[in-house]
Amino acid sequence: MPGKHFKAVYFLLIQFVILLVAAGCGNEERMKEGTALIQQTDPPALDVRSTTYQKDGLPEKVKKEVAGIDGIYDVAVVQNGKKVLVAYKVNHMRRFQMKKIEKEVNTHLKKRFKDNEFIVSSDYKIFLETVRLNEMLMDQDVPKEKAKKKFKDIESLQKEMT
Amino acid sequence: MANQTNDNAAQKAYKQLQGKHETQRPVLKNCLRAFLVGGIICAIGQAVMYFYIYFFNFTEQTAGNPTTATMVFFALLLTGFGVYDRLAQFGGAGSAVPVTGFGNAVISAAIEHRSEGYVLGVGGNIFKLAGSVIVFGVFSAFVVALIKTIFIQLGG
Missing domain, CATH: 3.30.300 (GMP Synthetase; Chain A, domain 3)
Incomplete structure (x- = not known):
């Protein structure tokens, strides 16, 4: 059972990292307003x-x-x-x-x-x-x-x- | 008369004995925990406020209302899931003083009296703890508004 929870947390963490990277690679012009x-x-x-x-x-x-x-x-x-x-x-x-x-x-x-x-x-x-x-x-x-x-x-x- | 003085002396002695054996409260540790938890809750509130300013048509002045509502809603969810109680055990006043503590007081009373029915149980007890806060807030706002009106009428 704890393994299942760990997997879910791991999956969420990876999603968060991908989101961060995607936000970081965004258009620089947009970043200023952001x-x-x-x-x-x-x-x-x-x-x-x-x-x-x-x-x-x-x-x-x-x-x-x-x-x-x-x-x-x-x-x-x-x-x-x-x-x-x-x-x-x-x-x-x-x-x-x-x-x-x-x-x-x-x-x-x-x-x-x-x-x-x-x-x-x-x-x-x-x-x-x-x-x-x-x-x-x-x-x-x-x-x-x-x-x-x-x-x-x-x-x-x-x-x-x- | 002699009996009474004997009682007082016994009470004093008992108080001294109690003070000797009482466990000391870790005041500094509690303060630090409260500061940490309260600060984190307020930082989340600030992020929610920026969210409303950024994505909706709210100014800094008007964004406070939906932010408060959202924070209370978060507290309701966390109380329902049983997370807020643990947070309150750790953070103490840090979790009770922000507006999320108000949400917690409302929903915990509702959950407690759910078995007594929706009208007399939930309806009758939901504001048992938070009702005094609402009454105090409304009344003090009324008094302050009254004082301001009198000052304006006098030409202040």
Whole structure:
């Protein structure tokens, strides 16, 4: 009888190892989105309209400004016209001051970029969706309408929370 | 009067004798076990929460509700299979303090009184242990909400 149990456990272990190997061999692009919640991703800041990365574009400037604020370590930025989506992660020990940091980011961005409207969030879901949108834009062949729809979806998700 | 003082002295002597022979509780070991088991349960909870955030349309704030429900469901299954009791024997407070302990309290009462029938047995006793937790939670939420409302009405 114990032999039977051992066989079942052995079979499960082998399945688990195969699953791990299969996950490890996956597409690297997908891996970035897959580990966005637990690892630092640092995605390039993009614009929904242009889709090509510009080193001195507004999204990149916004990203640099936000990343410079104390307690923030991973920033994802996507721009759509005047609206700029800013999602970031807060250091674990500073998570008690989330509200204060969000206020700081908002006032800092409003002061620095007066003509733009910012959607700021430290929620993991918003960050994950922003990284997904970012990867969508990096793929280039995605229609712009689809990317804009995704942007609006994230915006409504953020509004739902407040 | 003399009898009473004699009784007190005997009680004191007995207490001292009891204290001498009592086995010492391994407090540090118990704390470590509770920390380990509670930590593992919470890590599983965190993984379930990430699952809901990743695959469904839940934000960090809203993912807490389905996570709690799932953890209680896991505890129900484990209690039914008799695994949670052993875990509780090992982990002590580590298995009782997280929300899984609540699930365990509900289902173990239901299992115990199953033989008395579904209505009077299961229905009547299912919240015997966990009912006080629910009442306390609802009442304290009511009190806190009342205080907040008064503060807002006063313009705080």
